[in-house]
Amino acid sequence: MPKPGPEGTRVESELGPHRTSGRGAPAWIPARTGSTSSVRPTGDIVALSWPGYRCGIAVHGRSPSPHARAQWVRFVDPRGGTGSAMDIDRFTTLVAQLAGIDRASSQRVVEAVLSTLAEHLSRGEAADVLVRLPPELQPYLHTAGSPERFGVAEFVHRVARRDGSDPGTAEKLAAAVFLVLRQAIGEDEFADLSAQLPREYAPLLSGRSVLDPSERMLARIASLNDTSVEQARRLTEAVLETLAQRIAPGDVVDLAARLPVQLHQPLRRGVESPDRRMSAREFAARVSDRAGIDVERAVRDIPAVLAVLRSDMGDEFFDIRVQLPGDYWPLLGIGPADRGSGKAGDRRG
Incomplete structure (x- = not known):
């Protein structure tokens, strides 16, 4: 390499x-x-x-x-270092042990984390870390473009997309990589790296959980739709506000009990202007307007939000589902094969 x-x-x-x-x-x-x-x-x-x-x-x-x-x-290193004291085998083995995965998977995870980190760092910042890595890993931190400044939830989402894992898993894997990276480049260099990242990265850099429940949920939706976390946030808030208009107030309360508190505000707005007869077409149009996307995109992306809600609510989602007529089935991810089989009414997550 x-x-x-x-x-x-x-x-x-x-x-x-x-x-x-x-x-x-x-x-x-x-x-x-x-x-x-x-x-x-x-x-x-x-x-x-x-x-x-x-x-x-x-x-x-x-x-x-x-x-x-x-x-x-x-x-x-002009400052007197002679590169990494940790070779590639040791690096990936430590990541595998910390994350509880095999060596092949750990190599893929390390590449995903370093490639994502490279997108956040300037060329100079990346170079300072790069010279202390094993040679085989250095190309993944090499960057020639301008740095992108993004939050930790977006960082985890990008790692998940590269690794092919879900955000919750990617968060744990990235934490393991940072723990090993700290050993590989030394405390002083790792402190310099940490100073280049926003404070919200601190738990991840220390090997701890970093995503709050709302960020974890949004990262899952972003992963399903292959969008950024911020786009997933706008979409999710739009869907929740519109859904709160369409379903019974008691079910909005049940939904709020299952959601992170950071996502309660859209539900409150929706309850204030109920519309129990809203069609699926109107539902998609309102989501489109609130999220700032076109209707076709809204129709394509809404099912991911409802799928995550169904997964998190379990059987309670059925109480929401039965209030939505057949024209909502595409938004609920119910395909033609399910519509006449009796599965449509039994989809409980």
Whole structure:
């Protein structure tokens, strides 16, 4: 694997030290001796050319050309460090043990967490951490773009999407990775990393639960619809307000008892303007207007919210379901095969 290094990092090779001019870019050098080299950064590529020899290029995330004889260079932290004291096997084994998963799964989780972290950090911030990681993991933290600043719920959602897990699982897995990352890069560097992240990340960085119940619920909905957590929040609040208009007040109370308190306000707004005869078409139109999305998108995304409600409420969701006529079935995720089979009336989560 290529091993990126920050700007000004010293490169140790059999030809002696050279300096890279590309920050965080992967690099490699020919194994054979030669004369003076030059380093040319080209985006995510660093090419080291040697007179009389082929030019070797290592692209981020890929192996070098098979036509060139090469060895990976070793990047040395200008502050005196010599890279990670923890190799890839030790890193993934510790994550596997902490998370209770197998080694193959731990490799995938580590890649998902580091790739998501790279999206949040600037190139300089990422480079400071990157030089202390095992070489095989460094490409995942390499970043060439502008940092995206997003909250911890969105962080967990992105990890879940990359790992193919649910947000609750992704939260626990990410916490395990951060615990091992702390060991790998050292306390001082980890403190610098923590300072670059919002305070809401603190529990996750300490290996603790970070999502409150509402964020966990929204992350599940975001995962089902493949949207951001903020989009899921707007959609969920719109669905809850509209649903509270459509169903009986007593069932709104039961629904509120099963929901995180942060999501009670939309229910209160809905109860204040009841509309018990609202059709499914009007339901989707109101959700569309409140969430700021088009009606077609609302029809496609509403079932995810109702599916999560059904899962969390269990049998009590049936009391809501029986108040909604057949035109609501697509919004409830009831397909044509279920409509005539008797399953539609028995869907209780």
